[in-house]
Amino acid sequence: MSRRAFHRAPEGERRQDLIEATLDCIAEFGLKGATLRQIAIRAGVTAGLVRHYFDSKDQMVAEAYRAVIASLTEKAEAVQGDPETRLRDFIVINLTEPVANSRSLSLWAAFISQVRVDATLAVIHREGYLSFRNALEALVADFLVAKGQTPTAEECRRHAIAINGLMDGLWLEGCLAGDLFRESELVTIAMTSVEAMLGLPLATTAEKH
Amino acid sequence: MSRRAFHRAPEGERRQDLIEATLDCIAEFGLKGATLRQIAIRAGVTAGLVRHYFDSKDQMVAEAYRAVIASLTEKAEAVQGDPETRLRDFIVINLTEPVANSRSLSLWAAFISQVRVDATLAVIHREGYLSFRNALEALVADFLVAKGQTPTAEECRRHAIAINGLMDGLWLEGCLAGDLFRESELVTIAMTSVEAMLGLPLATTAEKH
DNA sequence: GCAGAAATTATTCAAGCGTATAATAACGGC
DNA sequence: GCCGTTATTATACGCTTGAATAATTTCTGC
Numbered sequence: 001m002s003r004r005a006f007h008r009a010p011e012g013e014r015r016q017d018l019i020e021a022t023l024d025c026i027a028e029f030g031l032k033g034a035t036l037r038q039i040a041i042r043a044g045v046t047a048g049l050v051r052h053y054f055d056s057k058d059q060m061v062a063e064a065y066r067a068v069i070a071s072l073t074e075k076a077e078a079v080q081g082d083p084e085t086r087l088r089d090f091i092v093i094n095l096t097e098p099v100a101n102s103r104s105l106s107l108w109a110a111f112i113s114q115v116r117v118d119a120t121l122a123v124i125h126r127e128g129y130l131s132f133r134n135a136l137e138a139l140v141a142d143f144l145v146a147k148g149q150t151p152t153a154e155e156c157r158r159h160a161i162a163i164n165g166l167m168d169g170l171w172l173e174g175c176l177a178g179d180l181f182r183e184s185e186l187v188t189i190a191m192t193s194v195e196a197m198l199g200l201p202l203a204t205t206a207e208k209h
Numbered sequence: 210m211s212r213r214a215f216h217r218a219p220e221g222e223r224r225q226d227l228i229e230a231t232l233d234c235i236a237e238f239g240l241k242g243a244t245l246r247q248i249a250i251r252a253g254v255t256a257g258l259v260r261h262y263f264d265s266k267d268q269m270v271a272e273a274y275r276a277v278i279a280s281l282t283e284k285a286e287a288v289q290g291d292p293e294t295r296l297r298d299f300i301v302i303n304l305t306e307p308v309a310n311s312r313s314l315s316l317w318a319a320f321i322s323q324v325r326v327d328a329t330l331a332v333i334h335r336e337g338y339l340s341f342r343n344a345l346e347a348l349v350a351d352f353l354v355a356k357g358q359t360p361t362a363e364e365c366r367r368h369a370i371a372i373n374g375l376m377d378g379l380w381l382e383g384c385l386a387g388d389l390f391r392e393s394e395l396v397t398i399a400m401t402s403v404e405a406m407l408g409l410p411l412a413t414t415a416e417k418h
Numbered sequence: 419g420c421a422g423a424a425a426t427t428a429t430t431c432a433a434g435c436g437t438a439t440a441a442t443a444a445c446g447g448c
Numbered sequence: 449g450c451c452g453t454t455a456t457t458a459t460a461c462g463c464t465t466g467a468a469t470a471a472t473t474t475c476t477g478c
Contacts, residue, residue: 032241113319117239162402169374193371196405
């Protein structure tokens with residue numbers, strides 16, 4: 001009857017590990033399969049430790065949701081360069097790995113299905129959604145202005161809604177059934193569609209690495 | 210200590226009631242809150258009865274998923290009239306009640322998050338997705354032909370993927386944050402975007418009721 | 419109107435859940 | 449090198465879960 005090996009993790013690292021383990025379990029077993037015991041196994045600790053870092057399981061799950069939102073938006077909001085490049089990169093980033101994969105979708109869907117149930121998650125969700133759409137709206141506005149147009153705020157809003165919808169939908173298709181599409185096919189379709197919607201070409205620039 | 214009132218339901222009705230109650234509970238409490246006891250309360254029976262109609266809870270949930278898919282696709286696949294009208298109606302139906310509402314999304318998301326976990330649900334999902342996209346592809350092909358074009362199969366496929374993505378994404382936005390949009394704003398945006406993507410106008414026809 | 423089948427309720431069960439608490443191991447200051 | 453603090457393990461508790469089974473009510477064919 002020997003006691004389990006006792007390993008003290010570096011400052012703040014354990015908290016992050018627990019959140020990662022939570023997401024792994026939700027993606028793999030669903031929200032109802034992500035039990036404290038499963039999460040603890042995944043994180044390499046015992047279940048009781050969770051309550052040393054979080055007030056409750058629900059609080060840990062909420063923080064895990066924040067991490068998901070961050071991983072889905074932070075890369076997209078960090079695009080740089082001229083307006084056209086930024087818009088193009090925004091599209092590419094959202095429709096390729098690591099943003100677009102089946103794990104991301106499973107996590108996203110698990111939390112979305114809880115938004116109506118848990119008010120805390122609803123707040124986190126709305127903040128993430130609005131900041132994402134606002135970022136896209138700014139991208140579209142900058143792009144149109146750079147092309148010599150003077151779009152009204154209303155036009156920008158409508159374009160942002162439409163493009164946001166298109167991107168969400170293609171992201172979804174790619175995550176759900178990536179095997180049905182050829183390599184980067186969805187990116188090409190998105191580019192062509194956005195060009196048609198804005199009535200402007202999105203010049204193909206040389207690949208950067 | 211009197212026994213609970215004993216009411217025998219008409220042929221086959223109880224089964225449907227149980228599936229409806231299951232969906233109500235999933236929408237309201239999430240998958241993990243949809244317990245046999247909650248479902249039984251909602252259906253006005255006792256929990257034990259479930260196993261008289263279904264082999265297990267999982268089987269009932271799978272049948273409930275079939276019902277969700279059906280409710281999301283059956284109306285859209287039944288559009289009638291000339292190709293242009295069918296395409297327009299298809300768009301309208303998918304972006305307005307009862308297909309587009311927050312309950313539908315909660316249900317859809319709950320099941321999608323389980324697709325990676327439960328192989329049975331994965332099969333049901335893929336069938337529904339493909340039949341939906343094929344229906345849309347046929348709609349697009351008919352429309353283009355009616356407009357005097359001779360699109361290749363590849364063109365139809367790409368258009369269907371793009372429009373499907375747009376519709377999914379706008380459906381999603383509408384379900385998640387319907388309060389952020391004006392009445393039928395999403396339908397208008399969808400119409401305008403599809404026109405731009407196909408390079409053809411979708412004539413506004415007189416409202417039918 | 420009775421007998422057997424089917425539908426429904428009631429009760430029980432083992433397993434797993436999140437939480438609480440107590441015991442123990444590692445660390446940092448002095 | 450000891451001591452208080454904190455991170456971690458271990459264990460126990462009350463509750464809920466899906467499932468199994470037994471008891472009861474209704475229906476149907478004759």
